[in-house]
Amino acid sequence: MAIERHSMAEQPAEFRNRNFEEVPYGYTPDEAVAEAQRCLSCKNRPCVSGCPVEVPIPEFIALVTEERFSEAARLIKTKNVLPAVCGRVCPQETQCEVKCLRGKKDKAQAVAIGNLERFVADFERENDLMEAPEVQDKNGLKVAVIGSGPSGLTVAGDLVQLRYEVTIYEAFHRGGGVLVYGIPEFRLPKKVVETEIKALEDAGVTIHYNSVIGRLYTVDDLFNRLGFSAVFIGVGAGLPIFLDIPGMNLNGVFSANEYLTRSNLMKSYLFPQYKTPVIIGRRVAVLGGGNVAMDSARTAIRLGAEKVTIVYRRAREQMPARAAEVHHAEEEGIEFRLLSSPVEIFGNDEGWVTGMKCQRYELGEPDESGRRRPVPIENSFFEIDCDLVVVSIGGKANPLITRTTPDMEVNRWGYIVTDPWGRTTKRFIYAGGDIVTGAATVISSMGAGRRAAKAIHEDLSKESDETFTPEWW
Amino acid sequence: MYELVEKSEIFNVHKMVIKVPGIADSMKPGQFCIIMATEFGERIPMTVSDWSTDTGTITIYALELGISTLELARVKVGGSLYAVTGPLGTPSEIRHYGTVVLGGGCYGIGGIYPIAKACKEAGNEVISIVEARYSPMFYHEKELQQVSDQVLYATSDGSRGKKGKVEDVTVEMLERGARVDQAFFMGCTQMLERCSEATRPYGIPTKVALNSIMLDGTGMCGACRVTVGGETKFACVDGPEFDGHKVDWRELQQRKSAYTEQEALVYQSFSHECLAEKKLRGEL
Numbered sequence: 001m002a003i004e005r006h007s008m009a010e011q012p013a014e015f016r017n018r019n020f021e022e023v024p025y026g027y028t029p030d031e032a033v034a035e036a037q038r039c040l041s042c043k044n045r046p047c048v049s050g051c052p053v054e055v056p057i058p059e060f061i062a063l064v065t066e067e068r069f070s071e072a073a074r075l076i077k078t079k080n081v082l083p084a085v086c087g088r089v090c091p092q093e094t095q096c097e098v099k100c101l102r103g104k105k106d107k108a109q110a111v112a113i114g115n116l117e118r119f120v121a122d123f124e125r126e127n128d129l130m131e132a133p134e135v136q137d138k139n140g141l142k143v144a145v146i147g148s149g150p151s152g153l154t155v156a157g158d159l160v161q162l163r164y165e166v167t168i169y170e171a172f173h174r175g176g177g178v179l180v181y182g183i184p185e186f187r188l189p190k191k192v193v194e195t196e197i198k199a200l201e202d203a204g205v206t207i208h209y210n211s212v213i214g215r216l217y218t219v220d221d222l223f224n225r226l227g228f229s230a231v232f233i234g235v236g237a238g239l240p241i242f243l244d245i246p247g248m249n250l251n252g253v254f255s256a257n258e259y260l261t262r263s264n265l266m267k268s269y270l271f272p273q274y275k276t277p278v279i280i281g282r283r284v285a286v287l288g289g290g291n292v293a294m295d296s297a298r299t300a301i302r303l304g305a306e307k308v309t310i311v312y313r314r315a316r317e318q319m320p321a322r323a324a325e326v327h328h329a330e331e332e333g334i335e336f337r338l339l340s341s342p343v344e345i346f347g348n349d350e351g352w353v354t355g356m357k358c359q360r361y362e363l364g365e366p367d368e369s370g371r372r373r374p375v376p377i378e379n380s381f382f383e384i385d386c387d388l389v390v391v392s393i394g395g396k397a398n399p400l401i402t403r404t405t406p407d408m409e410v411n412r413w414g415y416i417v418t419d420p421w422g423r424t425t426k427r428f429i430y431a432g433g434d435i436v437t438g439a440a441t442v443i444s445s446m447g448a449g450r451r452a453a454k455a456i457h458e459d460l461s462k463e464s465d466e467t468f469t470p471e472w473w
Numbered sequence: 474m475y476e477l478v479e480k481s482e483i484f485n486v487h488k489m490v491i492k493v494p495g496i497a498d499s500m501k502p503g504q505f506c507i508i509m510a511t512e513f514g515e516r517i518p519m520t521v522s523d524w525s526t527d528t529g530t531i532t533i534y535a536l537e538l539g540i541s542t543l544e545l546a547r548v549k550v551g552g553s554l555y556a557v558t559g560p561l562g563t564p565s566e567i568r569h570y571g572t573v574v575l576g577g578g579c580y581g582i583g584g585i586y587p588i589a590k591a592c593k594e595a596g597n598e599v600i601s602i603v604e605a606r607y608s609p610m611f612y613h614e615k616e617l618q619q620v621s622d623q624v625l626y627a628t629s630d631g632s633r634g635k636k637g638k639v640e641d642v643t644v645e646m647l648e649r650g651a652r653v654d655q656a657f658f659m660g661c662t663q664m665l666e667r668c669s670e671a672t673r674p675y676g677i678p679t680k681v682a683l684n685s686i687m688l689d690g691t692g693m694c695g696a697c698r699v700t701v702g703g704e705t706k707f708a709c710v711d712g713p714e715f716d717g718h719k720v721d722w723r724e725l726q727q728r729k730s731a732y733t734e735q736e737a738l739v740y741q742s743f744s745h746e747c748l749a750e751k752k753l754r755g756e757l
Contacts, residue, residue, distance in 0.1 A: 171691055173509060173516075173556040181689075210558040212691055216499050240695045242705065249698055249705060249724055251731045258694035266515070266688070272742040275540050276515045276688075277735030351727030398692055400710065 002102075005109050006035040013331035017301045020185045020269050023328060027119040029067065036064035038102055039111050046099035047113060052447035055079045057096060057113055064116055073124040074131070076117060080446065081157040082150065084125060084192045085179060087118025089291075090443045091322045125195050133203035139163040141460055144228040146213045146401065149177020150442045151234035151433035153196065154449030155456070156205045162457050166204070167228075169211040172265060177236055179442070181265040182257070184295050186302065187325075190264075214400030219408075219429060229463070230428045230456045233416060234449065237434035238398025242391055243287070247345030252279055252353035256288070256296045256392035263299050281388025284308045285356055287342060288392035289319035290439075294326060296390040297334045308334045309384060313341040313361055313374045339363070339374060343381070345389055356384045394439055405429070413438070422452030423459075430456055475554040478530060483612040485537040486580065487546045494529030496559045502587040503565030503682065503714055506531065507690045509556040510545040517541050518687045518709075520659065521559065522583035522613060531559075534583035534612065540739045561690040562713045565680075567591040571654035572598040574646070574677075575621075576639035576668055578605070581659030583613040584682065588657060590620040598622050600653075602642045604664070608633035639664065640671035647675045656680070658717065662726055669717030681717035683708045685728060699725050 008024040008031075010016070016023055027035065039061040047057045055076050063072035076083045090096075092114035097103060103110025124130055143159050145152045148170040156166045174180050176193040201207060213219065213235075222228045240255030242248045259278070262268040266276035284300040286293050289312035300308045310329070312319060315338055319326060330336070339361040346355045360380035363372040397414030409417040409425040415438060416431040418424050424431050432448030434440055479490035496506065500521055507516045523532040537546045548554060565588050573592045577585040582603045593599045601621040605611050606629045618624050626634025627642050635642050639658065647653065656679045658668040665681040672679045685697040685708045692710035699708055700721035706712060 171558065172689070173558075210556045211495070212558060212561065215504075215560050215691075216495055236693075238691070238693050240693070242695065242698075249700060249728065251727055255695040258688055258696045261688055261694055271735070272540075272739040274513050275544075275739055277732045277739065279731065351724065400691060 002109070003034070003038055005038065005102075005112055006031050006115075007112075008115055013328075013333070016186070017298070017332040018304075020302055022189050023186055026122055027115055029069070029123070032064055032069070032116060032119045033067060035112050036061045036116060039065075040101050042101055046101065047096040047111075050096045050099040052095070052443050053080050053450055055096075055117070060120065061111070061113070061116060064120060069120045069123040070127075070129040073120040073129075076120065079450075080443075081154055082196055082442075082446065083117050084121035085150070085188060085196065086443055086446070087114050087116075087121055088188050088192075089183060089441075090114055091441060093323050095443070125192070130195070130199060133161070133199065135202075135204045136161070136163045138165045138204075141165065141230075142167065142226075142228045143456060143460075144169060144222045144226070144231045145234065146219075146232065147171070147177055147234040147236060147433075148175040148197070148207060149179065149234055149236055149433060149445065151445040151449035151452070152177065152232065153200060154446045155232045155234065155430075155432070155453045156200055157203070158450060158453035159456060160200070160203045160205050162453075164457075164460075166206070168205060168207045169213050169216075170207060170209050171212045171235075173209050174265065175207055175209070177234075181261045182292065182295070184260065184264055184299050185269075186298065187295065212400065214404045218404040219401060220405065223428070229460055230430065232422070232449075232452055232456065233401060233424070233429065233431040233435060234433045234445070235398060235401060235435050237395040237439050238400075239396040240391070241394050241396060243342065243393065245342060245344055247347055247353070248391075250345055250347040250353045251351050252281065252387055253345060253389045253391065254279075256286075256292045256390050257395070259296055259390045260292070260299065263303065269299075269303060278303065279388055281305045281386070282307075283384075283386045284388045284390065285342075285384055285386040286310050286390045286392055288312065288394070289314065289321060290392065290394070291321045291325055293390075293392035294321045294329045296392050297329055298332060300388070300390065301332055301334060305388070309337055309386070310334060311337045311340050311342060311356075311358060311384070313339070314371065315339055315363060318371045337384070340382075341374075341376070342389075353387050353389055356386055356389060358382055358384060395434075397435060397438075401435075420451070421455035422448055423455055428459065475557045477548050477550055477552050477554060480548075480550050482546075484610055486610075486612060487535045487537060488532065488583075488612065489535055489545070489548075490530050490532050491554060491557060492528075492530050493557050493559075496557065497524045497529050497531050498526050500524045500531060500560045501564035502567060502591040504560035504562045505690075505713065506533070506557055506559030507561060507687065508533070508545065508554060508558075510541060510548055511555050514544050514555065515541040516556070516558075516688060516690070517545070518561070518684065518690060520580055520584040520682065522580075522586050523616070524587075531557075532583070534580045536580050539736045540743055543740075543743065558690065561709060563711065565591070565657075565714055567595050569596050572600065572652055574600045574602060574643060574653050574656045576602045576604075576643060576656070576658040576660070576664075578603070578639060578660030578664045581664075581682070582611065582617075584659040585657065586613055586617055586620065588659075589617060593620045593622075600625065600646070602627065602639045604628070604639045604660075606630065638667065640668045643668065644671050647672070647677070653677050656717075657714075658682070662722070662729060665717060666720075666722040669720065669722075673718050679717040680714045681720065682713045683715060683720070683725065684713065685725060686731065699728075
């Protein structure tokens with residue numbers, strides 16, 4: 001009889017849905033070792049092939065079985081600079097764990113790679129075992145990184161080790177991008193992100209906060225006025241989409257970006273100690289089915305909502321959210337109105353949301369994304385009583401940088417066009433993450449950052465060679 | 474990091490000169506900054522009234538209205554602000570219009586200055602109109618006079634200039650048959666609406682600098698969305714200037730009042746100290 005996968009102990013749902021503390025407590029060392037022993041150390045390493053940054057998974061797990069936890073963390077960091085983050089937010093069930101032989105018969109029995117990754121990174125951090133990275137002599141070349149989200153942090157981390165002088169420009173007053181403004185405290189404690197950023201600064205990366213590139217400096221300024229040799233753009237997707245239905249501008253209708261930024265970055269959940277307010281809905285409707293929608297719904301219930309409903313146009317199995325997030329949301333008492341979409345939001349004379357009219361949908365033929373297209377059912381309207389609506393149906397490309405860099409190509413949706421290595425169509429400008437792909441995952445952005453760092457290093461190393469012109473340029 | 478180098482107070486308007494060399498280099502008329510006085514404060518959008526690349530400073534006029542502006546007003550010269558982000562917003566369109574009327578109230582008295590200056594430099598005839606409750610409340614006066622062909626005043630009590638408001642002076646001018654090619658207004662939302670309605674019958678192209686609630690100021694959150702000509706726009710990136718004749722004023726007013734309750738609550742959480750009492754005790 002095979003040993004069952006070790007689940008992580010977590011705060012009980014009826015207790016945690018009123019606080020912002022992290023939900024799973026993490027493994028104990030014994031649990032970690034026991035879980036690690038479930039790994040079959042497959043020779044062909046199927047799990048590694050599922051990882052966008054090719055973390056040496058069986059090797060780090062082998063170290064865990066020997067209780068060499070911080071060595072395991074260091075081994076992961078050769079491929080992934082943010083293991084404590086990825087252990088928590090990666091969709092392992094569709095990446096590494098889905099390939100695990102242990103899960104061949106029953107997916108839920110795959111080795112808990114994400115949990116182990118989180119454990120070793122936490123162990124290293126909490127026991128102060130993080131090794132101060134060596135501050136290397138600089139090679140005299142300056143690289144600017146725009147945005148301190150997952151892709152930017154990866155590029156900065158890789159290039160500083162290659163002795164570049166790296167400067168990150170971050171628009172907000174705190175670093176981490178979506179890791180601090182988007183993902184809530186209960187899913188990713190901010191101290192985890194702060195530690196990672198501190199480590200980068202210790203390694204010699206300079207971070208300029210409150211610096212909006214496209215306004216403060218253009219990308220051309222970074223080359224011409226500030227002397228950078230290469231620029232990496234990792235600014236995220238950035239513009240929220242609202243629905244084209246009546247009532248979208250009523251008070252109490254938020255983009256998920258706004259709702260989460262208020263609560264996470266500005267810490268409205270600690271209002272009035274922190275002065276930025278957020279509206280506490282009594283009955284909250286969240287539109288969308290992704291991780292951001294789950295985060296919004298779970299934030300709403302923690303802020304004190306009596307009832308939170310997720311309204312999603314497609315069916316459950318088509319929800320883009322991680323399985324764990326949907327599961328956690330359900331446990332916390334969040335309702336799901338699937339195959340439903342709003343057609344109008346009602347308001348009162350003072351301009352506040354009072355309710356929402358929705359229409360039911362059914363699944364039709366598959367669309368270009370391969371998912372069965374939701375089709376509205378005629379005369380199937382129903383109403384939802386709500387006083388707060390959070391719109392979490394995705395974003396568009398933020399044009400602040402692309403508009404001020406007109407000679408760099410963007411596609412018809414405004415996303416930056418790059419080669420597979422992140423080279424844009426303009427020399428020595430690179431891009432990665434959501435501003436290239438549209439909304440994606442933390443780990444895929446980190447993968448893009450890793451590839452861009454390689455390309456930057458390769459191109460700048462060859463630049464002195466006058467015949468150097470990469471095919472792409 | 475963001476040092477406050479100079480400060481003075483005109484009633485509850487606080488002039489603050491902040492050292493931010495990078496921002497001062499890039500600033501253009503019509504743009505704003507987002508300021509956090511402390512780590513716990515809100516991100517407050519503030520129109521920039523003046524800047525100097527020589528001293529690397531920007532000047533703002535902050536109206537003390539709630540907790541965050543109160544915390545801002547408490548920062549002492551030599552102290553520093555937690556965060557200053559900018560420049561933000563699309564700069565004003567400056568060109569040769571002919572005669573330009575610039576109307577300002579509250580923070581807009583200082584706010585119209587850089588636009589007046591740029592319009593003057595672009596060869597326009599610049600008529601600035603400023604309003605206040607009564608005469609001593611005007612500020613940034615000499616500077617405004619230097620870049621205006623005329624500065625007209627309006628006060629609620631008639632203590633200076635016309636008894637009334639910016640729109641009354643504007644209408645009076647237009648009634649006299651004065652030629653105005655472009656009007657521009659900056660101040661509270663009520664004032665912007667009244668001024669826009671005043672110029673509408675005369676068909677004067679009118680721009681208003683909107684001050685809707687903002688959070689990030691880079692277009693990421695949509696808190697500042699306003700309806701202009703039936704379309705949703707983001708004041709932080711598409712604006713802050715819009716055609717005053719096309720703004721949905723009712724919606725804007727409603728959206729601006731979204732946090733009135735919380736603002737009152739948090740204001741009470743601040744431990745107020747009576748400065749007069751402190752002075753009596755010899756602590757000031």
